[in-house]
Amino acid sequence: MTRHRDRNRSARFKELLPIFAIVLTVGAIAALTVLAPRLDRAEKASADASTSPSAEPAPTTSGSPRPLPEFKKLAAPPAIAKVPKKPKIDPCAAPRDITVMTFNIKGGKVSPGELGGIADVIRASGADVVLLQEVDQNRRRSGNVDQPAIIASHLGMQSVFGANDWITDRGGYGNAILSRFPIDGSGNTHLPNRGGKEQRGVLRADIIVSGQRLVVFNTHLDHTSDSLRRTQIGAVMSKVGAYDGAKILGGDLNSGAGSGVLGAVLGSLSDAGASLGASHDGGGRVDYLLPNSWLAAGDGRVSPTRLSDHHAVSIDFAVRGAADC
Incomplete structure (x- = not known):
């Protein structure tokens, strides 16, 4: 089974x-x-990997790493040339010669046709910088014209105006500064006053003379009160003292030699026209040019005219830049 x-x-x-x-x-x-x-x-991929030029080389079996390939060294870019610094101006090396004038043009009461005559007086003096007092701008009594601008246009100069009294909504009365050199800035300051007195002021202009700044001050003090003039000149000198470098104060001080007003100025400025004599038809000397020690005074001239009761006072200066030059 x-x-x-x-x-x-x-x-x-x-x-x-x-x-x-x-x-x-x-x-x-x-x-x-x-x-x-x-x-x-898989076999094809393995074959491609073994023959690819970008494939990393297999590590050696000897234990020492294979050296890295040498890269091509590139030349360094050329050095950028440094921008040269602006040369420093030696204020004592090359004096800058200028001529400054102060001229009270009689209350601006000249006609528009007479402005050319004032320009002729300035031109004849060779003045580079001009301080004008009693100047009108757009006032009816003087033909509704801009007096400082017209005079400056006759001379090819720049001008600035400081109104101390506005007669109408567009008409002013005060001081002006004209310059053959560039005016870099300006300002007008009203001086202390008393009731009923004419408002006075001090006009400032920063003028660039061959690369150096010259600060010019133009003023016209009260003609009725010595005590008020003393107060006003104190305010003027405070303004002058606020600026460094080369500077000059000029204008109609309505004060003579030996006055307290002039004494207040001579503490820091000098009287460049002390030997020039009278500057007014009345025989007195009231028109001044007062530089600090950065300016050396040269020749001066007083030019009487029929255009004003004041004479034009002009003085040559060398702007040296320091007291010890």
Whole structure:
């Protein structure tokens, strides 16, 4: 009985062998179909990586690192030339010669036609900087014209005007400064006053003379009260003292030599025209040019005219820049 069963099992196994062989064959073919493309791509990638010029070199087995490739050295860019500094001006090396004039033109009561005559007086003196007092700007009594601008136009100069009294909504009366050199800035300051008195002022102009600043002050003090003039000159000198460098004060001080007004000025400025004599038709000397030690005075002139009761006073200066030059 047992032998019979063994024979039956052996016969069934033999019958199933062809089927198993077919299944294994089909499975093997399927596996090769799926895996073959993947293996092929992997082999190509490995080959490309080994032959690529950008691939990093494999580390050596000797333990010492492979030296890095040498890079090409680039030439350094050319150095940028430094901007040269502006040379410092030696105030003592080259004096700057200028001529300054002060001229009271009689209350601005000249006609427009006479302004050319005033310009002629200035031109004849060779003045580079001019201080005018009693000047009108757009006032009816003097023809409604801008007097400082017209005079300056005759001379090819610049001008600034300081109104101390406004007669109408557009007409002014005061002082003016004219300059052949550039005017870099200006300002007008009213001086102390008393009721009923004419308002006075001090006009300032910053003038550039060959690269150096010269501060010019022009004033006209009260003509009726010595005590008021003393108060006014104190305010003027306070203004003058606020500026450093080369500076000059000029104008009609309505005070003579030996006066308290002049004494207050000579503490820090000098009287450049002390030897010039009278500057007024009445015989007195009231018109001054008063520089500080940065200016050295030269020749001076007093020019009487028929255009005003004051004479034109002009003095040559060398702007040296320091007291010890």
